[in-house]
Each structure stands twice: as C-alpha cells, then as structure tokens.
C-alpha cells in the first residue's frame with residue numbers, strides 16, 4: 542500500500558513545490574511508482590512536471606468539491622513512473638466552497654483511498670496556508686515533510702504548523718507522523734545558513750533530514766521548462782541532492 546506524504550509549510554517560497562516535484566520525480570527515477578497530487582491553486586507542481594494547464598479538463602477541485610473519481614483526473618508526467626493529479630486556478634474557490642459540506646476534512650483521504658494501492662508513494666504539494674486544503678492533506682497522509690528555508694526567521698510560524706499537525710493527529714488522523722524537516726536553499730557561503738541549521742537541529746533533533754538542499758540555479762530554472770531536475774539536468778547538484786533525499790525517504794520507511 543502506498544505511503545502518502547504531505548509537503549507542507551504555511552509560509553510561501555520555502556521550497557514546498559520544488560521538493561514535491563523533485564522528491565516525486567527522484568522516487569520515480571529510483572523505481573518507485575509515484576503519484577503527485579497538486580492541491581495548490583497556483584498549480585506550480587502541475588506545470589513543473591510538464592502538464593499544460595490548458596490540457597487539464599478535470600482537476601483536484603472536481604475531486605474535492607464535485608466527487609469526481611480521482612482516477613479520471615490523473616495525468617502522466619514527463620517522468621516515467623510519475624503521474625499527477627493536477628490543480629488549476631479553479632481550486633482557489635474550494636477553500637470556501639468546502640466549508641458547508643459534509644465531511645469536508647476527509648474528502649482528499651476518501652478520494653486517495655481509491656488509488657493508494659496503485660502507487661508506492663503519493664506526494665501532496667500543499668498551498669501556503671493552514672486552511673481546509675492543507676487540513677485535507679494532513680488528514681489523508683501517513684507523514685509530513687516540512688521544508689524550512691535556511692533564512693532569517695526560519696523557525697517562525699513552525700509552532701503554528703506543529704500545533705495544526707497535533708490537532709489533526711488528535712481529531713482526524715491519529716497515525717500522522719512527521720517524516721522529516723528539510724532544510725532548503727542553503728547558501729553555504731554564509732554563516733547565517735550554518736546558524737539556521739544548528740537552530741533547526743536543536744529544535745527538531747533527529748527529525749531533520751541528513752540531506753540538506755543547497756541553493757542551485759538549475760533547480761530554479763527547471764520549472765520554466767516543465768521538467769523536474771532529474772530530466773532538466775541530471776548531473777546538477779540539485780539532482781544529486783534530491784536523489785539523496787528520495788533514498789533517505791525510502792529508508793525512513
């Protein structure tokens with residue numbers, strides 16, 4: 542049965558989508574069958590794996606709001622073994638439209654139950670908020686990956702995220718665990734980066750992945766080509782580290 546992992550942090554720009562796309566693609570590259578689920582209305586994970594939004598007729602919005610079978614929305618990405626449930630801007634309305642609906646927090650969980658056996662990993666790229674979409678992701682998941690940018694105020698907002706995780710554990714998903722905290726966009730030339738690493742390790746201890754993602758220009762270029770890094774530039778440092786992360790995630794179980 543597939544392991545469902547939500548990549549989440551309510552801060553924008555910390556590397557959630559970059560991690561979802563490239564962790565997903567690297568897991569696929571090492572032979573795992575992977576489904577990426579885009580639940581951010583911006584749809585950056587969707588375009589990031591080479592799916593044109595114009596070609597998307599049904600997306601995760603239709604699954605969550607109109608009970609469309611998730612299998613009808615799955616598209617093949619540019620990477621072998623990597624499929625995606627796309628998101629389009631229509632999803633922006635879901636946060637509000639879901640509020641008065643029945644079992645609004647478990648809609649994604651119910652939808653993914655249908656495909657859980659078909660994949661080894663299901664990776665959910667979350668929006669930058671702790672609203673209903675993220676709650677749906679946490680409720681559906683076995684584990685969370687929390688990207689933390691190696692910048693000033695790295696830990697800011699994390700206590701709010703952790704208390705949301707605890708609330709979901711208590712009321713909606715007892716089995717949810719933190720797979721790991723991922724340090725992203727490290728600039729190794731600065732002392733600041735090293736300080737942030739120490740601070741985050743002090744706080745999260747053995748929950749911090751050994752793999753640290755450095756700043757890498759190729760990683761920031763790849764999305765505009767609609768290609769995960771493993772396709773865009775397999776020899777880059779970015780590809781190396783996300784491959785390393787994929788192996789670490791597999792080892793974690």
Ligand code: ADP
Nearest residue numbers: 553554555556557558559726755756757760761
């Ligand atoms: P989020 O999904 O959390 O908002 P993104 O993954 O979209 O964050 O990353 C924000 C921006 O930073 C994007 O432009 C992305 O290309 C860039 N970026 C992410 N990770 C790296 C990295 N390791 N090196 C260089 N640029 C990165």
Ligand code: MG
Nearest residue numbers: 557558581585
């Ligand atoms: Mg994103």
